[in-house]
Amino acid sequence: MTDSDVRLRAALDQVPSYIPGKPAAAQDGVTAYKVSSNENPYPPLPSVLKVVQEAAATINRYPDMAVTELTQALADSLEVPVEHIATGTGSVGVLGQVITATCDPGDEVVYAWRSFEAYPIVTALAGATSVQVGLDERARHRLDAMRAAITDRTKVVIVCTPNNPTGPMVTHTELERFVDAVPSRVLVVVDEAYVEFVTGDDAPRSLELYRQRPNVMVLRTFSKAYGLAGLRVGYAVAHPPVASALRKTATPFGVSSIAQAAAVASLAAFDELKERVDALVAERTRVVGALRGQGWAVPDSEANFVWFPLGHRSGDFAAAAQQAGLTLRQYGNDGVRATIGEREANDVLVRVAGEFLRSST
Numbered sequence: 044m045t046d047s048d049v050r051l052r053a054a055l056d057q058v059p060s061y062i063p064g065k066p067a068a069a070q071d072g073v074t075a076y077k078v079s080s081n082e083n084p085y086p087p088l089p090s091v092l093k094v095v096q097e098a099a100a101t102i103n104r105y106p107d108m109a110v111t112e113l114t115q116a117l118a119d120s121l122e123v124p125v126e127h128i129a130t131g132t133g134s135v136g137v138l139g140q141v142i143t144a145t146c147d148p149g150d151e152v153v154y155a156w157r158s159f160e161a162y163p164i165v166t167a168l169a170g171a172t173s174v175q176v177g178l179d180e181r182a183r184h185r186l187d188a189m190r191a192a193i194t195d196r197t198k199v200v201i202v203c204t205p206n207n208p209t210g211p212m213v214t215h216t217e218l219e220r221f222v223d224a225v226p227s228r229v230l231v232v233v234d235e236a237y238v239e240f241v242t243g244d245d246a247p248r249s250l251e252l253y254r255q256r257p258n259v260m261v262l263r264t265f266s267k268a269y270g271l272a273g274l275r276v277g278y279a280v281a282h283p284p285v286a287s288a289l290r291k292t293a294t295p296f297g298v299s300s301i302a303q304a305a306a307v308a309s310l311a312a313f314d315e316l317k318e319r320v321d322a323l324v325a326e327r328t329r330v331v332g333a334l335r336g337q338g339w340a341v342p343d344s345e346a347n348f349v350w351f352p353l354g355h356r357s358g359d360f361a362a363a364a365q366q367a368g369l370t371l372r373q374y375g376n377d378g379v380r381a382t383i384g385e386r387e388a389n390d391v392l393v394r395v396a397g398e399f400l401r402s403s404t
């Protein structure tokens with residue numbers, strides 16, 4: 044090997060690496076569960092698998108670059124014009140397109156922290172600057188502080204609701220007051236990757252806010268409730284000219300033909316998928332209730348995961364869970380996130396959490 048003289052952009056030095064959820068670790072005599080990536084524990088629906096197999100027969104051809112059928116299906120189900128839909132390789136892909144379309148080096152992107160770890164990555168890749176606003180003591184967004192963090196350099200504000208990895212949502216009342224206060228030149232991205240799991244009162248009606256304001260857009264995905272994480276398909280609902288900028292910045296042919304077909308079939312099968320979402324929500328309620336009964340101060344979760352604000356004990360807890368077969372997601376010394384998985388995995392989580400409390404008090 045010789046040293047490389049290839050010159051890379053200095054901005055890359057600021058890009059943190061995405062740390063994916065670890066795979067489940069096999070151990071003798073212990074069932075392993077991967078509850079580290081907020082994936083849907085249910086296998087694909089037979090009707091979805093069938094169109095995936097059919098689409099596989101034509102993979103010698105490029106996909107439909109305009110993503111026509113899926114875009115139309117989304118526009119119909121959301122009751123928005125087709126020109127307001129932009130698709131991408133997962134909503135992370137679309138978010139990257141948002142930042143590429145809006146930010147020059149030195150521009151600022153405001154978002155809560157802790158939040159989704161893709162935010163600092165896509166921001167730094169554009170050479171833009173992250174302005175992170177700490178969550179409150181209930182692990183919720185501090186929208187007033189986020190408003191106050193907006194400067195002349197701010198191009199984008201991201202609101203993650205429900206917030207990954209902590210779980211709470213912002214309310215519609217809060218979000219409406221916030222978007223009313225944000226200057227109309229700043230793009231507000233409402234990241235709703237977990238919207239299908241929301242059951243709380245005064246849930247954000249983000250599409251209503253987008254309809255009323257050209258600077259508000261919504262980001263959604265097929266990866267979580269729809270169970271298509273492996274296929275990489277997400278979308279934005281945005282006014283022109285934002286939506287057309289997102290089409291310009293998309294990877295050409297990025298959404299594969301298999302992903303397009305599976306997403307269309309999943310929209311059509313939403314009633315069936317909704318039963319699974321409801322079952323996961325019921326499990327979330329059961330798990331949060333059990334944990335609080337044990338004495339845990341877990342924040343409210345409107346998504347398919349629970350947050351343990353463990354501070355310096357995060358590593359110990361993640362290790363104890365691993366011993367019991369559960370691969371959780373540890374966030375340094377902030378806390379640990381556990382995805383609501385199959386019932387057996389959730390039972391192990393509650394058991395491990397109870398034992399951990401008893402052994403540490």
Ligand SMILES: *Cc1c(COP(=O)(O)O)cnc(C)c1O
Pocket residue numbers: 081132133134135136159203207234236263264265266267272275276277
């Ligand atoms: C999982 C997730 C996404 C979606 O990721 P995909 O790229 O669509 O798989 C977006 N935002 C948040 C906050 C997430 O947790």
